[in-house]
Amino acid sequence: MTAPLRLAALAWPVGQSEGFAASLDQWCEASRAAGADLLLLPEYAPCEDAFASAGGDAAAERDAAADAAPSLVAAMERAASRHGIWIAGGTVLLRQAGSGIVNACPLVAPSGLVGMQQKHCRTRFEREAWGLSPGGLPSVFATPWGVIGIAVCYDAEVPPLVRAQVLAGAWAILVPACTDSPHGAARITLSARARAIENQCFVAVAPTVGERPGCESLDVNRGTAGLYGPADHGFAASGIVAEQEADAPGLAVATLDPAAIARVRREGAVTNHADWPQPAVPPCPIIPCPDRSA
Numbered sequence: 001m002t003a004p005l006r007l008a009a010l011a012w013p014v015g016q017s018e019g020f021a022a023s024l025d026q027w028c029e030a031s032r033a034a035g036a037d038l039l040l041l042p043e044y045a046p047c048e049d050a051f052a053s054a055g056g057d058a059a060a061e062r063d064a065a066a067d068a069a070p071s072l073v074a075a076m077e078r079a080a081s082r083h084g085i086w087i088a089g090g091t092v093l094l095r096q097a098g099s100g101i102v103n104a105c106p107l108v109a110p111s112g113l114v115g116m117q118q119k120h121c122r123t124r125f126e127r128e129a130w131g132l133s134p135g136g137l138p139s140v141f142a143t144p145w146g147v148i149g150i151a152v153c154y155d156a157e158v159p160p161l162v163r164a165q166v167l168a169g170a171w172a173i174l175v176p177a178c179t180d181s182p183h184g185a186a187r188i189t190l191s192a193r194a195r196a197i198e199n200q201c202f203v204a205v206a207p208t209v210g211e212r213p214g215c216e217s218l219d220v221n222r223g224t225a226g227l228y229g230p231a232d233h234g235f236a237a238s239g240i241v242a243e244q245e246a247d248a249p250g251l252a253v254a255t256l257d258p259a260a261i262a263r264v265r266r267e268g269a270v271t272n273h274a275d276w277p278q279p280a281v282p283p284c285p286i287i288p289c290p291d292r293s294a
Helices: 020-032 045-052 059-084 124-129 153-157 159-167 181-198 259-267
Strands: 006-013 038-041 085-091 092-096 101-109 112-118 140-143 146-150 174-179 202-211 226-228 242-244 250-256
Touching: 006 020, 006 045, 006 226, 020 038, 020 045, 020 059, 020 250, 038 174, 038 202, 045 059, 045 092, 059 085, 059 101, 059 112, 059 124, 112 140, 112 259, 153 159, 153 174, 153 181, 159 174, 159 181, 159 202, 174 181, 181 202, 181 226, 202 250, 226 250, 242 250
Parallel strands: 006 038, 006 202, 038 085, 146 174, 174 202
Antiparallel strands: 006 250, 085 101, 092 101, 101 112, 140 146, 202 226, 226 242
Protein backbone atom coordinates (compact mmCIF):
# COMPACT_ATOMS: atom_id res chain seq x y z
CA MET A 1 0.00 0.00 0.00
CA THR A 2 1.27 3.49 -0.91
CA ALA A 3 2.24 5.62 2.10
CA PRO A 4 0.21 8.70 3.07
CA LEU A 5 1.44 12.10 1.89
CA ARG A 6 1.91 14.95 4.36
CA LEU A 7 1.18 18.00 2.19
CA ALA A 8 1.67 21.71 2.88
CA ALA A 9 -0.21 24.17 0.61
CA LEU A 10 1.16 27.69 0.88
CA ALA A 11 -0.69 31.00 0.63
CA TRP A 12 2.29 33.07 -0.52
CA PRO A 13 2.38 36.65 0.88
CA VAL A 14 3.03 38.89 -2.12
CA GLY A 15 5.01 42.02 -1.29
CA GLN A 16 6.96 40.40 1.54
CA SER A 17 9.57 38.47 -0.43
CA GLU A 18 13.19 38.64 0.69
CA GLY A 19 14.19 37.22 -2.67
CA PHE A 20 12.70 34.00 -3.96
CA ALA A 21 15.47 31.66 -2.83
CA ALA A 22 15.57 33.08 0.72
CA SER A 23 11.77 33.08 1.05
CA LEU A 24 11.56 29.54 -0.31
CA ASP A 25 14.10 28.37 2.27
CA GLN A 26 11.96 29.83 5.05
CA TRP A 27 8.79 28.14 3.78
CA CYS A 28 10.60 24.83 3.30
CA GLU A 29 11.80 25.03 6.91
CA ALA A 30 8.27 25.78 8.13
CA SER A 31 6.86 22.93 6.05
CA ARG A 32 9.41 20.44 7.33
CA ALA A 33 8.71 21.61 10.90
CA ALA A 34 5.06 20.71 10.23
CA GLY A 35 6.16 17.27 9.04
CA ALA A 36 5.41 17.92 5.36
CA ASP A 37 6.78 15.69 2.60
CA LEU A 38 5.73 18.07 -0.18
CA LEU A 39 5.32 21.86 -0.37
CA LEU A 40 2.89 23.30 -2.92
CA LEU A 41 3.64 26.87 -4.02
CA PRO A 42 1.17 29.21 -5.78
CA GLU A 43 1.07 30.08 -9.46
CA TYR A 44 3.57 32.86 -10.32
CA ALA A 45 4.94 33.12 -6.76
CA PRO A 46 8.48 32.29 -7.95
CA CYS A 47 8.22 35.09 -10.55
CA GLU A 48 7.37 37.89 -8.09
CA ASP A 49 10.79 39.53 -7.95
CA ALA A 50 11.29 39.26 -11.72
CA PHE A 51 7.89 40.84 -12.32
CA ALA A 52 8.64 43.67 -9.88
CA SER A 53 11.98 44.42 -11.57
CA ALA A 54 10.26 45.25 -14.87
CA GLY A 55 8.49 48.45 -13.85
CA GLY A 56 4.79 47.70 -14.18
CA ASP A 57 4.57 46.92 -17.91
CA ALA A 58 2.86 43.57 -18.49
CA ALA A 59 4.94 42.50 -21.49
CA ALA A 60 8.19 43.53 -19.80
CA GLU A 61 7.19 41.60 -16.67
CA ARG A 62 6.47 38.53 -18.78
CA ASP A 63 9.87 38.73 -20.45
CA ALA A 64 11.71 39.29 -17.17
CA ALA A 65 10.03 36.22 -15.66
CA ALA A 66 10.88 34.12 -18.72
CA ASP A 67 14.51 35.24 -18.47
CA ALA A 68 14.57 34.25 -14.79
CA ALA A 69 12.93 30.82 -15.21
CA PRO A 70 16.13 28.69 -15.31
CA SER A 71 17.48 30.31 -12.14
CA LEU A 72 14.12 29.94 -10.37
CA VAL A 73 13.96 26.21 -11.11
CA ALA A 74 17.58 25.85 -10.00
CA ALA A 75 16.69 27.56 -6.70
CA MET A 76 13.87 25.04 -6.20
CA GLU A 77 16.25 22.16 -6.86
CA ARG A 78 18.72 23.47 -4.29
CA ALA A 79 16.00 23.99 -1.70
CA ALA A 80 14.46 20.56 -2.24
CA SER A 81 17.86 18.91 -1.85
CA ARG A 82 18.86 20.99 1.19
CA HIS A 83 15.60 20.46 3.08
CA GLY A 84 14.80 16.93 1.90
CA ILE A 85 11.35 17.98 0.66
CA TRP A 86 9.46 17.72 -2.61
CA ILE A 87 8.35 21.04 -4.12
CA ALA A 88 5.51 21.65 -6.56
CA GLY A 89 6.96 24.98 -7.53
CA GLY A 90 4.05 27.24 -8.38
CA THR A 91 4.70 28.27 -11.97
CA VAL A 92 7.43 29.78 -14.11
CA LEU A 93 7.24 31.18 -17.65
CA LEU A 94 9.11 28.94 -20.07
CA ARG A 95 10.31 29.88 -23.52
CA GLN A 96 9.61 27.04 -25.95
CA ALA A 97 11.60 26.87 -29.17
CA GLY A 98 9.26 27.85 -31.99
CA SER A 99 6.13 27.92 -29.81
CA GLY A 100 6.35 31.03 -27.64
CA ILE A 101 6.10 31.20 -23.85
CA VAL A 102 4.08 28.79 -21.71
CA ASN A 103 3.14 28.80 -18.05
CA ALA A 104 4.34 25.65 -16.28
CA CYS A 105 4.62 24.13 -12.82
CA PRO A 106 7.90 22.37 -11.99
CA LEU A 107 7.73 19.29 -9.77
CA VAL A 108 11.03 18.96 -7.94
CA ALA A 109 12.23 16.02 -5.85
CA PRO A 110 15.18 16.18 -3.45
CA SER A 111 17.12 14.43 -6.23
CA GLY A 112 16.21 17.05 -8.86
CA LEU A 113 13.57 18.12 -11.35
CA VAL A 114 10.96 15.43 -12.08
CA GLY A 115 9.10 17.29 -14.80
CA MET A 116 6.81 20.17 -15.74
CA GLN A 117 3.03 20.41 -16.01
CA GLN A 118 2.09 23.14 -18.48
CA LYS A 119 -1.05 25.20 -18.04
CA HIS A 120 -3.37 24.26 -20.89
CA CYS A 121 -6.12 26.89 -20.60
CA ARG A 122 -5.03 30.54 -20.54
CA THR A 123 -6.88 33.32 -18.78
CA ARG A 124 -7.76 36.44 -20.76
CA PHE A 125 -4.81 38.29 -19.17
CA GLU A 126 -2.44 35.51 -20.21
CA ARG A 127 -3.81 35.52 -23.75
CA GLU A 128 -4.38 39.22 -24.33
CA ALA A 129 -1.78 41.06 -22.21
CA TRP A 130 0.99 38.48 -22.31
CA GLY A 131 0.32 36.51 -25.49
CA LEU A 132 1.17 33.22 -23.81
CA SER A 133 0.90 30.01 -25.80
CA PRO A 134 -1.47 27.27 -24.62
CA GLY A 135 0.32 24.49 -22.80
CA GLY A 136 0.06 20.80 -23.55
CA LEU A 137 -2.62 18.49 -22.21
CA PRO A 138 -2.32 17.08 -18.69
CA SER A 139 0.21 14.52 -17.55
CA VAL A 140 0.59 12.82 -14.19
CA PHE A 141 3.63 12.09 -12.04
CA ALA A 142 4.81 8.93 -10.31
CA THR A 143 5.98 9.78 -6.77
CA PRO A 144 6.79 7.84 -3.58
CA TRP A 145 3.13 8.42 -2.60
CA GLY A 146 1.65 7.13 -5.83
CA VAL A 147 0.45 8.99 -8.91
CA ILE A 148 -0.45 12.68 -8.51
CA GLY A 149 -1.57 15.37 -10.95
CA ILE A 150 -1.08 19.13 -11.21
CA ALA A 151 -3.82 21.41 -12.59
CA VAL A 152 -2.57 24.99 -12.85
CA CYS A 153 -5.21 27.48 -11.66
CA TYR A 154 -7.74 27.91 -14.51
CA ASP A 155 -7.19 24.28 -15.60
CA ALA A 156 -8.82 23.19 -12.33
CA GLU A 157 -12.01 24.91 -13.52
CA VAL A 158 -12.16 22.58 -16.55
CA PRO A 159 -13.49 19.20 -15.34
CA PRO A 160 -12.28 17.01 -18.26
CA LEU A 161 -8.65 18.04 -17.72
CA VAL A 162 -8.65 16.92 -14.09
CA ARG A 163 -10.73 13.86 -14.96
CA ALA A 164 -8.06 12.74 -17.43
CA GLN A 165 -5.46 12.88 -14.65
CA VAL A 166 -7.67 10.87 -12.29
CA LEU A 167 -8.29 8.24 -14.96
CA ALA A 168 -4.51 8.00 -15.37
CA GLY A 169 -4.26 7.05 -11.69
CA ALA A 170 -3.98 10.35 -9.82
CA TRP A 171 -5.51 10.23 -6.32
CA ALA A 172 -4.42 13.79 -5.47
CA ILE A 173 -4.46 16.94 -7.61
CA LEU A 174 -2.28 19.95 -6.81
CA VAL A 175 -3.59 23.39 -7.84
CA PRO A 176 -1.14 26.31 -7.80
CA ALA A 177 -3.35 29.41 -8.15
CA CYS A 178 -3.20 33.17 -8.63
CA THR A 179 -6.40 35.23 -8.73
CA ASP A 180 -6.96 38.96 -8.27
CA SER A 181 -10.55 39.16 -7.02
CA PRO A 182 -12.93 37.43 -4.61
CA HIS A 183 -14.73 36.11 -7.69
CA GLY A 184 -11.61 34.40 -9.02
CA ALA A 185 -10.71 33.05 -5.59
CA ALA A 186 -14.22 31.60 -5.23
CA ARG A 187 -14.04 29.97 -8.65
CA ILE A 188 -10.81 28.19 -7.73
CA THR A 189 -11.96 27.06 -4.27
CA LEU A 190 -15.37 25.90 -5.48
CA SER A 191 -13.84 24.15 -8.49
CA ALA A 192 -11.31 22.37 -6.27
CA ARG A 193 -14.07 21.14 -3.97
CA ALA A 194 -16.17 20.05 -6.95
CA ARG A 195 -13.26 18.15 -8.55
CA ALA A 196 -12.64 16.39 -5.22
CA ILE A 197 -16.28 15.29 -5.01
CA GLU A 198 -16.84 14.28 -8.62
CA ASN A 199 -13.56 12.33 -8.84
CA GLN A 200 -13.45 11.11 -5.22
CA CYS A 201 -9.90 12.40 -4.82
CA PHE A 202 -7.95 14.99 -2.84
CA VAL A 203 -7.40 18.47 -4.29
CA ALA A 204 -5.00 21.02 -2.76
CA VAL A 205 -4.97 24.76 -3.55
CA ALA A 206 -2.08 27.18 -2.95
CA PRO A 207 -2.81 30.86 -3.82
CA THR A 208 -0.94 34.14 -3.85
CA VAL A 209 -2.33 36.66 -1.33
CA GLY A 210 -1.70 40.34 -0.66
CA GLU A 211 -0.72 43.31 -2.81
CA ARG A 212 2.32 44.54 -4.71
CA PRO A 213 1.62 48.08 -6.01
CA GLY A 214 3.35 48.88 -9.28
CA CYS A 215 3.50 45.24 -10.35
CA GLU A 216 0.95 44.67 -13.12
CA SER A 217 1.10 40.88 -12.90
CA LEU A 218 0.75 40.51 -9.12
CA ASP A 219 -0.83 43.80 -8.07
CA VAL A 220 -3.76 42.38 -6.06
CA ASN A 221 -4.05 38.75 -4.95
CA ARG A 222 -6.94 36.95 -3.29
CA GLY A 223 -7.34 33.30 -2.31
CA THR A 224 -7.49 30.58 0.31
CA ALA A 225 -4.97 27.82 0.92
CA GLY A 226 -6.90 24.60 1.36
CA LEU A 227 -6.96 20.82 1.05
CA TYR A 228 -10.23 19.17 0.04
CA GLY A 229 -11.62 15.66 -0.24
CA PRO A 230 -14.88 13.88 -1.05
CA ALA A 231 -17.81 14.95 1.13
CA ASP A 232 -18.61 11.36 2.04
CA HIS A 233 -18.00 8.61 4.62
CA GLY A 234 -14.66 9.04 6.38
CA PHE A 235 -14.38 12.74 5.51
CA ALA A 236 -15.80 15.94 6.94
CA ALA A 237 -19.32 16.67 5.73
CA SER A 238 -17.97 19.82 4.06
CA GLY A 239 -15.17 17.93 2.34
CA ILE A 240 -12.67 20.39 3.87
CA VAL A 241 -9.58 18.57 5.11
CA ALA A 242 -7.62 21.70 6.10
CA GLU A 243 -8.08 25.36 5.20
CA GLN A 244 -6.47 28.70 5.97
CA GLU A 245 -8.42 31.89 6.56
CA ALA A 246 -9.24 33.63 3.26
CA ASP A 247 -6.50 35.99 2.01
CA ALA A 248 -4.24 35.05 4.94
CA PRO A 249 -0.64 33.97 4.32
CA GLY A 250 0.62 30.67 5.67
CA LEU A 251 0.40 26.93 5.33
CA ALA A 252 -2.57 24.60 5.20
CA VAL A 253 -1.15 21.22 6.21
CA ALA A 254 -2.70 17.76 6.39
CA THR A 255 -1.89 14.11 5.86
CA LEU A 256 -3.58 12.72 2.75
CA ASP A 257 -4.02 8.95 2.68
CA PRO A 258 -4.56 7.22 -0.68
CA ALA A 259 -6.16 4.32 1.22
CA ALA A 260 -8.97 6.69 2.27
CA ILE A 261 -9.59 7.47 -1.39
CA ALA A 262 -9.65 3.80 -2.34
CA ARG A 263 -12.07 3.13 0.51
CA VAL A 264 -14.53 5.90 -0.33
CA ARG A 265 -14.56 4.84 -3.97
CA ARG A 266 -15.56 1.33 -2.82
CA GLU A 267 -17.85 2.16 0.09
CA GLY A 268 -19.07 5.74 -0.33
CA ALA A 269 -22.71 6.72 -0.25
CA VAL A 270 -22.23 7.62 -3.92
CA THR A 271 -19.73 6.34 -6.49
CA ASN A 272 -18.92 9.52 -8.41
CA HIS A 273 -15.57 8.22 -9.63
CA ALA A 274 -17.11 5.14 -11.24
CA ASP A 275 -20.26 6.84 -12.51
CA TRP A 276 -18.62 9.59 -14.57
CA PRO A 277 -18.87 9.23 -18.38
CA GLN A 278 -15.53 8.93 -20.13
CA PRO A 279 -14.19 12.35 -21.23
CA ALA A 280 -13.13 12.91 -24.81
CA VAL A 281 -9.50 13.64 -23.97
CA PRO A 282 -6.41 11.49 -24.61
CA PRO A 283 -4.86 9.46 -21.77
CA CYS A 284 -2.27 11.22 -19.63
CA PRO A 285 1.36 10.13 -19.90
CA ILE A 286 2.89 9.18 -16.55
CA ILE A 287 6.15 11.00 -15.80
CA PRO A 288 8.29 8.67 -13.69
CA CYS A 289 9.76 9.52 -10.31
CA PRO A 290 13.58 9.67 -10.63
CA ASP A 291 14.28 8.56 -7.08
CA ARG A 292 11.62 6.63 -5.17
CA SER A 293 13.84 6.52 -2.07
CA ALA A 294 13.94 10.32 -1.78
